[in-house]
Structures are given as C-alpha cells and as structure tokens.
Amino acid sequence: MRQLTSSQPLPISQALTPEEKIDKLVELVCELMPTHYWCDGDNWYSCPKAPEGCADDSRGPECDCGAEMRKADVITRLLDLGIDPNKFL
Numbered sequence: 495m496r497q498l499t500s501s502q503p504l505p506i507s508q509a510l511t512p513e514e515k516i517d518k519l520v521e522l523v524c525e526l527m528p529t530h531y532w533c534d535g536d537n538w539y540s541c542p543k544a545p546e547g548c549a550d551d552s553r554g555p556e557c558d559c560g561a562e563m564r565k566a567d568v569i570t571r572l573l574d575l576g577i578d579p580n581k582f583l
C-alpha cells in the first residue's frame with residue numbers, strides 16, 4: 495500500500511469537477527468513519543456495540559473499543575469546519 499505523507503496530495507484526479515471531488519471526499523470520510531471492533535469467528539472479543547454484539551456479557555452494553563470516541567472526534571472536527579456530519583453517518 496502506498497504511504498501518504500502530509501506533503502503528498504491525495505490521489506484524486508484533476509479531471510474531476512469540484513462537486514465530484516466533494517462527492518469523492520464524502521465517500522472517503524464515510525469509508526474511514528470508525529466502526530466497532532468485531533472479531534470474526536469469536537465475538538467474545540468483539541466490542542459490545544459491534545453489529546453482532548459481544549458474547550462476554552460482563553463487559554456491559556457500551557463501546558469499549560474506542561470507536562465511539564474516535565467517531566465523536568470526527569463529528570466534532572466536521573462541525574468545526576461547518577460541515578453537517580449527518581451525511582457521513
């Protein structure tokens with residue numbers, strides 16, 4: 495996988511219109527939105543908020559994988575930019 499640094503532009507084609515670039519950016523942010531940890535094959539280790547939940551009831555119902563905190567950070571940063579976060583959720 496190609497590593498990007500802050501000095502390298504994202505590989506978005508210059509041929510795209512500004513509106514198409516925004517659509518691509520929305521798509522990218524949606525793909526990168528944090529999700530709850532899910533352990534394929536053994537949901538004992540999955541976050542309780544993962545779609546199939548966690549088999550370890552002692553962990554309670556709340557997120558313990560950090561996804562909620564990372565998602566809240568992304569939403570705050572979108573709001574700081576004046577962007578409605580609902581289109582990304």
Ligand SMILES: [Zn+2]
Binds near residue numbers: 529543558559
């Ligand atoms: Zn979680």
